[in-house]
Amino acid sequence: MQIWLDTADIGEIREASRLGVVSGITTNPSLAAKSGHSDLRTAIQEICSIIDGPVSAEVMGQGPYEMIEEGREIATWAPNVVVKIPVSEAGIEAISVLSKEGIAINQTLTFSVNQALLGALAGATYISPFVGRLDDVGQDGMMLISEMLQMFKVHEMQTKVIAASLRHPKHVIEAAKAGAQIATMPYKLFKQMFKHPLTDAGLKRFIEDWQSLVRV
Numbered sequence: 001m002q003i004w005l006d007t008a009d010i011g012e013i014r015e016a017s018r019l020g021v022v023s024g025i026t027t028n029p030s031l032a033a034k035s036g037h038s039d040l041r042t043a044i045q046e047i048c049s050i051i052d053g054p055v056s057a058e059v060m061g062q063g064p065y066e067m068i069e070e071g072r073e074i075a076t077w078a079p080n081v082v083v084k085i086p087v088s089e090a091g092i093e094a095i096s097v098l099s100k101e102g103i104a105i106n107q108t109l110t111f112s113v114n115q116a117l118l119g120a121l122a123g124a125t126y127i128s129p130f131v132g133r134l135d136d137v138g139q140d141g142m143m144l145i146s147e148m149l150q151m152f153k154v155h156e157m158q159t160k161v162i163a164a165s166l167r168h169p170k171h172v173i174e175a176a177k178a179g180a181q182i183a184t185m186p187y188k189l190f191k192q193m194f195k196h197p198l199t200d201a202g203l204k205r206f207i208e209d210w211q212s213l214v215r216v
Contacts, residue, residue: 099123
């Protein structure tokens with residue numbers, strides 16, 4: 001499974017990229033605004049210069065024509081850009097057109113297997129089920145991932161699943177065990193994956209023991 005970051009913060013992306021385990025980035029207009037970017041194209045191009053893997057940039061149009069035209073424009077920003085389109089009737093129409101043109105698509109805001117099926121049939125490269133948001137309303141977000149993956153396997157669909165809206169390290173493990181090809185997460189959650197109290201205690205003990213030996 002690949003790890004992607006869900007952020008538009010250039011500092012976070014640069015730091016994470018040095019570790020060699022982050023393979024892609026997902027963004028949205030809210031994340032870009034939060035990170036202080038005034039021009040989305042410039043921000044995405046800078047991110048693409050740091051990360052070799054897929055970088056998702058979201059359309060803002062509401063109708064199919066606007067989504068298609070915007071998607072075509074976004075696809076020219078960098079070779080590794082993925083056009084992010086929300087699932088809707090207009091979104092599915094746009095995905096169908098753009099995918100036939102060879103443009104990589106990430107279908108976002110996916111909350112049901114029906115939506116995932118429509119996206120896959122339309123030619124989406126990736127589909128992003130929002131695990132945490134489903135959990136927030138009393139549904140099982142991880143079950144959605146399992147059902148989507150089962151459907152794709154049975155019908156030999158090539159669309160990849162991006163486990164999104166992850167809230168804690170256990171979500172990452174559950175997504176990996178379910179078979180999701182990608183987990184995208186906030187930088188804070190990514191940093192939490194490194195931590196364990198026994199690791200901290202062990203390192204502290206090693207240092208103390210070594211220092212006591214040196215003093216002898």
